[in-house]
Amino acid sequence: MPVSLPQLLAARDARAALERDLLARYAGCTLVVLTVVMPGAEKRTEASLLVARAACAALDKLLAAHCRHRLERDLATGFEAYWLVDLPQLEAKRRTVELEDTHPLGRLFDADIILPEGRPLSRTELGAPPRRCLLCDREARFCMRNGSHTREELHAKIAQMIADYVG
Secondary structure (H helix, E strand, C coil): CCCCHHHHHHHHHHHHHHHHHHHHHCCCCEEEEEEECCCCCCCCCHHHHHHHHHHHHHHHHHHHHHEEEEEEEEECCEEEEEEEECCCHHHHHHHHHHHHHHCCCHHHEEEEEECCCCCECCHHHHCCCCCECCCCCCEHHHHHHHCCCCHHHHHHHHHHHHHHHHC
C-alpha cells in the first residue's frame, strides 16, 4: 500500500522519539537502527521484508556478543529494527559499513549509528566513502537529488539483486 509524505514524516518523527527513549533507557550503549532502502511510495512489500529479514540475520550475527536489547517494528511505512550494543560508536559504524558494503543485499540496508544528540554517525566521519548509486558509480545522494534514474530502473535493479540473492 502506498504511503503518503505526511505518513513518512510522522514515522520519521516517531522513530526519532523512540531513538531518544532507547538511548535514555540504555545509557552508555550504542544504538544501531536498521531501515530498508526502498525507493517509491510503497515501503512495506514482500521484497522489502525479504531484505529486512536478511539484514536482521546479518546484524544479529554481527552484534550478538554485544547486544543488550533488540526491537523490531514492521510498519506500513517500512520495517525498522533497533539494537543497543556495548560497542564503541565508531566500532559499531565500522562493522555496519563493512556489512553494507559486502553483503549481497547490503546496498539495500541502511544501518545507522544514532549519536546521543539524535543524529546519525556518517560514513565519512569514519573515513569511509559515501554510498554509491545502485545503478551508476556516482554518489547515491547526487543521483537521488537529480532524479538521475527512474523508479522503474531502481526497482528493476532491486528485483535483480533479490533474485540473485535468493538464487
